[in-house]
Amino acid sequence: xxxxxxxxxxxxxxxxxxxxxxxxxxxxxxxxxxxxxxxxxxxxxxxxxxxxxxxxxxxxxxxxxxxxxxxxxxxxxxxxxxxxxxxxxxxxxx
Numbered sequence: 026x027x028x029x030x031x032x033x034x035x036x037x038x039x040x041x042x043x044x045x046x047x048x049x050x051x052x053x054x055x056x057x058x059x060x061x062x063x064x065x066x067x068x069x070x071x072x073x074x075x076x077x078x079x080x081x082x083x084x085x086x087x088x089x090x091x092x093x094x095x096x097x098x099x100x101x102x103x104x105x106x107x108x109x110x111x112x113x114x115x116x117x118x119x
Contacts, residue, residue: 030054037087037097045069062089063111076115082108 030053032043049072051057066085085108086097
């Protein structure tokens with residue numbers, strides 16, 4: 026049996042997000058980086074069965090921060106604006 030990758034060793038990734046990444050089939054950090062924040066978010070939505078209460082752009086900030094080794098609240102405004110736009114486009118469709 027292979028050992029599960031410990032995503033929590035990366036900034037912004039707590040136990041719940043780590044568990045979600047594992048359940049989504051993300052094997053390790055290099056796969057996370059290769060897929061990128063937006064693709065991971067869309068896979069997360071699919072994994073969770075679509076949008077649900079409590080989802081917000083903060084998830085995107087956390088993943089982007091993990092990938093770039095940046096605290097989630099220090100993600101550049103241009104990126105945060107893009108992530109908010111993605112979330113807004115999804116919530117508008119509901």
